[in-house]
Structures are given as structure tokens and as C-alpha cells.
Amino acid sequence: MQSKLRPLFTLLFLCAIFSLNVSKVYAGFGVSPAKIVEDNLIRGSILERTLYFVQGMPDRDLDVKIEVDDSPIKSWIKIEPSGNFVIPKGVQQFPVTVTVTVPKDAELGIYTGFVRAVGAPMLDPLRKEGESHVSIAIGARAELSLTVGKGILYRYAIRDIDLKNILQTQNPIADVNIENQGNVPAGPSEASFELFNKFGDVRLAYVQGVKMELVKPFAVQSVAVEFPITLATLSVGEYWGTVKLYNDKGEVVREFKDVFNVKEATFLDIYGRYILIIISIIIVLIILRFVLKRRRRKSS
Amino acid sequence: MQNILKGDRLVQVVLMLAGLFAFATVFAADNVTTSVTVGNATPSLTVTFNGGNAITLNESTFSYASATVTITDGNGCNTINFVTATAFLASTSALAGTPCTENDNSCYPTSSTTASGIPAALSDTLCLATTTGNQCTGAGDTSVQYDCGFKFWFIAEATAAGSPTWATSIWTVAATTSDGSATTTASNTTQNVEISSLAATVVDATLAFGTLSANSNTGTTNSTTTATTTGNIAMDVTLSGTDMTGAGTIDVSRQKYSTAQFNYVSAGTMLTNTTTPTVELASDEPTATTSLPASPIYWGIAIEAGQANGAYTGTNTFTAQAN
Numbered sequence: 001m002q003s004k005l006r007p008l009f010t011l012l013f014l015c016a017i018f019s020l021n022v023s024k025v026y027a028g029f030g031v032s033p034a035k036i037v038e039d040n041l042i043r044g045s046i047l048e049r050t051l052y053f054v055q056g057m058p059d060r061d062l063d064v065k066i067e068v069d070d071s072p073i074k075s076w077i078k079i080e081p082s083g084n085f086v087i088p089k090g091v092q093q094f095p096v097t098v099t100v101t102v103p104k105d106a107e108l109g110i111y112t113g114f115v116r117a118v119g120a121p122m123l124d125p126l127r128k129e130g131e132s133h134v135s136i137a138i139g140a141r142a143e144l145s146l147t148v149g150k151g152i153l154y155r156y157a158i159r160d161i162d163l164k165n166i167l168q169t170q171n172p173i174a175d176v177n178i179e180n181q182g183n184v185p186a187g188p189s190e191a192s193f194e195l196f197n198k199f200g201d202v203r204l205a206y207v208q209g210v211k212m213e214l215v216k217p218f219a220v221q222s223v224a225v226e227f228p229i230t231l232a233t234l235s236v237g238e239y240w241g242t243v244k245l246y247n248d249k250g251e252v253v254r255e256f257k258d259v260f261n262v263k264e265a266t267f268l269d270i271y272g273r274y275i276l277i278i279i280s281i282i283i284v285l286i287i288l289r290f291v292l293k294r295r296r297r298k299s300s
Numbered sequence: 301m302q303n304i305l306k307g308d309r310l311v312q313v314v315l316m317l318a319g320l321f322a323f324a325t326v327f328a329a330d331n332v333t334t335s336v337t338v339g340n341a342t343p344s345l346t347v348t349f350n351g352g353n354a355i356t357l358n359e360s361t362f363s364y365a366s367a368t369v370t371i372t373d374g375n376g377c378n379t380i381n382f383v384t385a386t387a388f389l390a391s392t393s394a395l396a397g398t399p400c401t402e403n404d405n406s407c408y409p410t411s412s413t414t415a416s417g418i419p420a421a422l423s424d425t426l427c428l429a430t431t432t433g434n435q436c437t438g439a440g441d442t443s444v445q446y447d448c449g450f451k452f453w454f455i456a457e458a459t460a461a462g463s464p465t466w467a468t469s470i471w472t473v474a475a476t477t478s479d480g481s482a483t484t485t486a487s488n489t490t491q492n493v494e495i496s497s498l499a500a501t502v503v504d505a506t507l508a509f510g511t512l513s514a515n516s517n518t519g520t521t522n523s524t525t526t527a528t529t530t531g532n533i534a535m536d537v538t539l540s541g542t543d544m545t546g547a548g549t550i551d552v553s554r555q556k557y558s559t560a561q562f563n564y565v566s567a568g569t570m571l572t573n574t575t576t577p578t579v580e581l582a583s584d585e586p587t588a589t590t591s592l593p594a595s596p597i598y599w600g601i602a603i604e605a606g607q608a609n610g611a612y613t614g615t616n617t618f619t620a621q622a623n
Contacts, residue, residue: 028530030359030500034622035462054500056360056454056530069575092358114621116575121615134544134555136503136525139619141538145462157492159352165433177352199442200372238434238441254490258346258370259434259443 027062027122030054031115031140036098038218039147042183047100047218051142052093053117062087062119066096069114069141076100077113077144087119098144106148113144153182156215158253163241163260167269168234172227172260174243178215185214188245188253193227196240200257204239205229212245234262341374342482349387349473349488354460355452359500360530362451367473367488369427369446370434375479377436377444382478383427385410385448389457390472404453404589425451427475448475455586458497458532464623465585471495498531501620509601514609517564517602527581527618529593534585534623536578539597539616541571547610555616556600564600571616578621 032052065084068077078099087094118139159177172193180186192208207227215221238261245254349367357363373379389406400407411426427448436444459466474487509523529535544550556568583593
């Protein structure tokens with residue numbers, strides 16, 4: 001029997017011919033930043049960062065799977081979005097929020113974790129149906145390098161200050177972009193504002209002692225600071241403003257001078273909210289009337 | 301007596317004439333020509349770059365970032381006739397007016413803006429008067445904002461924490477303006493703007509294992525894929541794959557790879573369906589967009605005895621990561 005089958009096997013072996021090809025793939029994929037380093041975590045710290053998965057030529061919807069690699073700190077890391085989703089065609093930088101929560105009973109030490117995204121393989125237009133091939137999928141992996149220690153770190157950086165253009169009905173507003181680099185709430189505690197004319201040589205108003213919210217540990221936050229000036233309204237035009245930020249000792253930590261514009265407020269800008277309130281009241285009254293009528297009809 | 305009266309009149313006439321002379325002299329003073337020369341006021345400027353935020357690059361291509369330059373000139377903003385800016389890799393503090401030569405790794409000068417007009421093709425790397433911020437409204441207006449655009453290529457040096465070479469450095473913008481008489485340069489000294497690291501790759505390969513019969517392997521004949529670095533840092537990869545399916549199944553472990561040519565029988569690393577240890581590539585950080593580091597990865601495969609003939613398909617995954 002065995003001898004009868006041998007030629008058949010030999011024939012099968014000879015016929016078992018494989019043509020295996022890997023398709024040509026041109027689409028690239030990457031992650032930025034490739035490394036998130038945080039050396040000042042303490043037990044209970046929450047660290048939030050944004051990773052961008054990037055494509056140079058996003059010429060198709062891309063099915064992507066994103067996940068946290070197995071590691072001792074996998075349970076500390078949450079990503080949003082996660083799992084399978086689609087990066088729409090045309091999107092070059094897709095943001096993913098990574099939140100690391102250090103447990104309150106975490107051992108002090110240095111930890112490493114990874115977040116990985118892999119795109120679906122690209123179809124090779126030159127490949128014929130039924131042809132053997134190995135498709136190539138491209139992914140990218142970001143490393144999280146985390147140190148959990150004991151010391152308190154109070155440190156922040158003021159990334160940017162922007163004096164907003166405002167309407168006549170508004171007070172001057174500064175957007176202050178603060179990065180808390182420490183592990184406790186931090187930031188400037190107070191702000192002052194000097195208003196100057198369009199030439200920057202005549203002071204028109206001064207506001208001081210405006211309290212500022214502290215920024216959460218490891219967070220980057222834009223804090224809007226409104227300066228209630230005593231002038232009834234500013235006339236339309238260009239003004240200079242000087243913003244000073246102070247620490248809790250009253251020392252100036254940043255001074256910023258820039259131009260901003262006051263624009264004419266439209267009728268809706270001035271009275272819009274009152275109109276909205278009135279319309280809301282009228283709608284409520286109409287509904288009440290309708291309900292009451294219905295009840296009367298039912299009772300009669 | 302008459303003589304005395306005559307003398308009084310004479311005195312009166314003299315006094316009247318003196319009064320008239322004094323009056324005429326006073327009025328004549330109003331006609332004195334006055335003159336003053338208004339000197340040129342040197343323009344001053346403040347610079348903010350990308351809102352103080354880190355810049356994220358796009359793999360294998362460019363991304364834009366901008367700086368806002370606010371210029372003040374006591375003679376009026378309409379005297380400003382020249383604005384230019386340069387974004388450059390700086391030391392740990394921003395430096396004003398640091399000259400550098402255009403280089404996609406570390407130096408991005410904008411073209412000069414002049415009143416003579418701007419070629420449209422260059423408008424993305426120029427300093428242009430803002431259309432949304434503080435505009436120059438003419439005589440009496442002393443300040444104006446310009447927006448300067450920078451086209452950052454994917455090889456621009458990474459400076460953010462954890463970057464391999466320049467983690468203690470920052471990117472700075474130095475802007476220069478002129479009103480035709482005086483020139484001023486300033487930079488964004490109060491900001492620390494970083495470029496984030498980007499680990500990225502393009503795998504551009506057609507891998508043909510060729511024709512294989514059952515119970516054979518590729519031996520010393522390797523197929524090749526090439527992983528090209530398309531980010532701003534040197535990268536490594538992790539590799540994984542799926543079983544190849546068709547008339548039957550070819551287990552993923554039948555594939556082997558190596559960064560050097562190898563004999564399937566005696567060398568190579570078996571591919572698995574989970575992430576393998578990092579494959580250390582020999583690629584360096586890219587220094588030019590025209591010549592990117594490319595790392596070959598060599599492949600081999602074995603077909604078991606009894607494997608059914610036919611077409612087989614599978615997927616291999618290349619995952620880029622920082623070196």
C-alpha cells in the first residue's frame with residue numbers, strides 16, 4: 001500500500017508549487033512624539049498626553065487598531081479612542097489621548113509602557129485576484145517612560161499669552177497657556193492689566209489682583225483671564241495692553257505687552273442674551289398655557 | 301510855557317512812536333518761521349511662535365507652523381517695508397538674530413517681504429501682513445502684525461523631552477523688520493517651542509519568495525523588504541505576521557527574517573504572530589529629504605512536506621519605533 005502511494009505523494013510534492021509575493025506598499029505611518037518621558041510622577045498622579053498617529057499621504061480611509069502593549073503598567077494606561085477605528089481619508093495627524101493613572105499603592109520605580117497603532121495593509125493595485133502574496137501592514141509604537149518617585153515638584157512654564165480681540169461690551173481677556181511640569185497644582189496666582197491708547201503712551205485703565213486658577217499636575221491648560229476695567233465701554237479701535245502675571249509671593253513671573261482690537265458690538269451682541277431669555281420665557285408660557293388648557297378640558 | 305507844552309507834545313509823540321514800534325515788534329514776532337525735524341523712530345517688534353506649543357511633523361512630507369510678529373514704529377506702521385523671519389534650532393535659550401543657512405534639519409528662513417509684490421508660490425513661507433489680527437490702518441496707526449509661515453520638513457530636528465540628540469534644545473524664531481532707515485531683530489525669548497520626535501517608516505518592497513515546492517526552503521536565497529525612515533529620528537521596527545492561508549495554511553513561523561543575508565537552515569529569526577523583540581536597524585537620523593536611511597530586511601520561508609499547492613496570502617506587520 002505504502003509503495004503504491006509513494007508515487008502519488010511524489011507527484012503531489014512536485015505539484016505543490018508556491019508563488020509567494022509581498023505586495024508593493026507605499027503608504028507610510030508614524031507616531032509623534034515617539035517617546036513620552038515623565039520623571040516626576042508620584043503615587044496617585046494622573047498624566048495626560050496626546051499622541052499623533054501620522055500619515056504623509058492619507059489618500060484612503062485607514063482601518064487602524066490601537067492598543068496598549070502588555071507590560072506591568074498596562075492597567076495604568078487608558079487611550080481614547082482605542083480598539084478598531086477608522087482614520088478618515090485626508091487626516092494627516094490623528095490625535096489619541098493617553099491617560100496614565102499611577103495607583104496610590106504603586107511601587108516607586110521606573111516603568112515602561114507602549115502604545116501601538118497598526119493600519120490595515122494597503123491593497124496593491126498591481127496584484128491580480130487569486131495571486132499568492134503577503135501584504136504588508138505598517139504601524140507605529142510610542143514608548144512611555146515613567147518614573148514614580150516621592151518628591152514634590154512645583155514647576156510650570158507659561159507657553160504663551162494672547163490678548164484677544166474683544167467687542168465693545170466685553171472686558172479685556174488674555175488667554176494664558178500654561179504647562180504644569182510638576183506633580184502638584186501650579187501656575188501664576190494673580191494677574192494685572194494695564195490698558196493703553198493706540199500709541200501705547202497714555203494709560204487708560206489699570207486692573208490688579210485678578211485671581212488665576214492653578215493648573216492640574218502635568219496638564220497643559222489655556223486659562224482665560226478677564227480683566228474688569230472700570231471704563232463703561234471702550235470705543236472701537238486699537239489698544240495696547242500689558243499683562244503681568246505674579247506668583248504667590250507677589251513677584252512678576254511674566255510680563256507681556258501687545259496690541260488688541262475692540263470691535264463694534266452688533267445689536268445681537270448687546271441684546272442677544274436678553275432676546276433669548278425673553279423668547280425662552282414666551283415659549284415656557286405658551287407651553288404652560290397649552291398644558292393648563294388641556295387639564296381644564298380633561299377636568300370638564 | 302508854550303515851549304514847555306511843545307516839549308510835552310514831543311515827548312508824547314516819541315512815546316507814541318515807541319509804542320507803535322513795540323507793537324509792531326510784538327506782531328512781527330508772530331511771523332518768525334519755526335522748524336523741527338522729526339527723526340526716524342526705530343521699529344520694535346515682539347515675536348510669538350506657534351502659540352508656544354510643540355510642533356508635530358508629518359511623515360515623509362511637510363507641515364506648517366507660524367509665528368506672529370507685532371511691529372511698532374513711532375513714525376507709523378505704514379513705514380514698515382520689510383519683514384523676514386527665521387526658525388532655527390537654538391540652544392536652551394532663544395537667541396535673537398542668530399544667523400543660519402537654510403537647512404531642512406535646523407534652519408528655516410522665510411523669504412523677504414517687500415512692497416514690490418510676492419510670488420504666489422512662495423506665499424506659504426513668507427511674512428505677510430495679517431488679515432485677521434492687528435492691521436495697519438494708515439497714518440496715525442503705529443503697530444501692525446505680520447504672520448510668518450514655516451514649512452517644516454519631516455527631518456527637522458526633534459527637541460522635545462526624550463529626543464535622541466537635541467532634547468535640551470528648543471526651536472526659536474528670530475524676526476527682522478525695517479522701515480527703510482532702521483532695522484531691528486528680535487526673537488520669541490519668553491517661549492520654549494519644541495519639535496516632537498517622529499518615528500515613522502515607509503515599507504516600499506515587493507517581496508517574491510519565488511517558486512517553492514513542498515518540503516523545501518529558500519536556503520541562502522533571501523527576499524528583501526526595505527524599511528525607509530520617514531521621520532526625524534533613527535528608528536527600529538518590530539515585526540509580526542499572520543499565518544498564510546489558501547488551499548491550506550502555512551504557519552507564520554515558517555517565515556524567517558534577518559537584517560543580514562542568511563541561510564534559512566542555520567540562521568534567521570522566526571516570525572511570530574505576536575510582537576517580536578525589536579529589530580535593531582542600522583539606520584541613522586535622516587539628514588536630507590532626498591536621501592533617506594533605508595534598511596533592508598531579508599526574508600526566507602520553508603514549505604512543509606504535504607503542503608497543498610495553490611495560492612496563499614498573509615500579512616506581515618512592520619511597526620516603527622524610536623531607536
